[in-house]
Amino acid sequence: MTLTELRYIVTLAQTKHFGRAAQQCFVSQPTLSVAIKKLELELAVTIFERHKSSVTTTDIGKKIIDQAKITLQQAQRIKELAEFDKDQLSAPLKVGAIHTIGPYIFPELVHQLRLSTPKMALYIEENYTSKLKEKLLEGKLDAIIVALPFEEPDIVTTPLYWEDFLMLLHSSHAWCEKSEISTASLVDTELLLLGEGHCFRDQVLESCVSLAQAINQQHQAREGSSLETIRMMVASGLGSSVVPRCAANNGQGNDQLVTLPFSDPVPGRTVALAWRVSFPRTKAIDCLLSALKAISRTGMGNE
CATH class of the missing domain: 3.40.190.10 (Periplasmic binding protein-like II)
Incomplete structure (x- = not known):
């Protein structure tokens, strides 16, 4: 059993389609299919029921996939702990925002962080709240800018401004x-x-x-x-x-x-920043918060 195989079954459960899952995992469909079959044989259970144009997850498969998500999150945590021992403000920071905030806040945010943390590259993404939450929990994003209410276990949320x-x-x-x-x-x-x-x-x-x-x-x-x-x-x-x-x-x-x-x-609406409780780069979050609050004072919201 490998992390790659766990990533394959989680992606397949989300897409319900071998072709789309393979595309998201950047592998060929046969490679993904063989790996998932290998894992099922190793566990001696059927995780997915195969249909002509889609797949469904079995009852035991759902439990395995839930545990696989936890395992992948913990593996990401190990990577983050390793990064923590390095300069917190030199590694890239991955920030997402909802579509109705990102286009208006990201240009100034990039500028602010270039001034305050020139070594920290900023990866930015716009998406729906549900997708941002999913990527935050999976460790694909480090922090997200959303509108409240936003409640999720193991997530810290700090209000930025009222708009x-x-x-x-x-x-x-x-x-x-x-x-x-x-x-x-x-x-x-x-x-x-x-x-x-x-x-x-x-x-x-x-x-x-x-x-x-x-x-x-x-x-x-x-x-x-x-x-x-x-x-x-x-x-x-x-x-x-x-x-x-x-x-x-x-x-x-x-x-x-x-x-x-x-x-x-x-x-x-109240605009807020959210990040994982376990995210170890506290200095990076502090710099991000400072930049966002500076932007809000320039007319982005009504503090």
């Missing part, structure tokens, strides 16, 4: 004459939202119960794949949207866009 949401309108919209808008009014406009899977979409819908109810009743809100796409759609006159403050005046098309604050209670 208001703003109404984003085309400059010709009738609401531009207002000084503020209530969340209850969202149901009265052609609203552009991010697609399902984005936590920011959920936060917008949570701020306006009537809007969420309308969408659940087959009211079709237009969707965009990113906040920047939505900004361009609003600038083109295709509707209005709700955006976090960081995205309100970013990018092109600002001369066609107007932002409007919400009346109390103002919707928003």
Whole structure:
């Protein structure tokens, strides 16, 4: 039994497909298939049921895979302990962020860390919260920037800043004459939202119960794949949207866009940094926190 074989079965359980699992593991499909079969023969159990176009995990297979994940996490911990004995600020730091934060915070974060920790390269990734959490727990990321609530055993979470949401309108919209808008009014406009899977979409819908109810009743809100796409759609006159403050005046098309604050209670989010309790590079986390808090003071959020 090897760590490689354990990595293969965990990946196959996640993808449910030999071809995709092999691709993610950067090996050929026959190599992965033979290794998994070898492990099943060694353990004298069937971990996966093979079907024509997919696989399912057996009951005993699920238990083995859960233990395999723990074993892989502990193996990653050994690597981290070895790194701990080196200069904590010279090894690369792997940081992830959700799609609605990463594009707006990463450029300045790279700049800040180049000034404070020039030897520490920064690997950055944008993804959904669920994927970031998975990669953090597996040790593929060292820290992630997410919106609260974010609760997970063995994970430390530190709030960074509060960020208001703003109404984003085309400059010709009738609401531009207002000084503020209530969340209850969202149901009265052609609203552009991010697609399902984005936590920011959920936060917008949570701020306006009537809007969420309308969408659940087959009211079709237009969707965009990113906040920047939505900004361009609003600038083109295709509707209005709700955006976090960081995205309100970013990018092109600002001369066609107007932002409007919400009346109390103002919707928003708490942005936080999360990392594993066991992560040994505490100095690297401290530097990351300092850089992120410095960025928040330059207008990223509302401290």
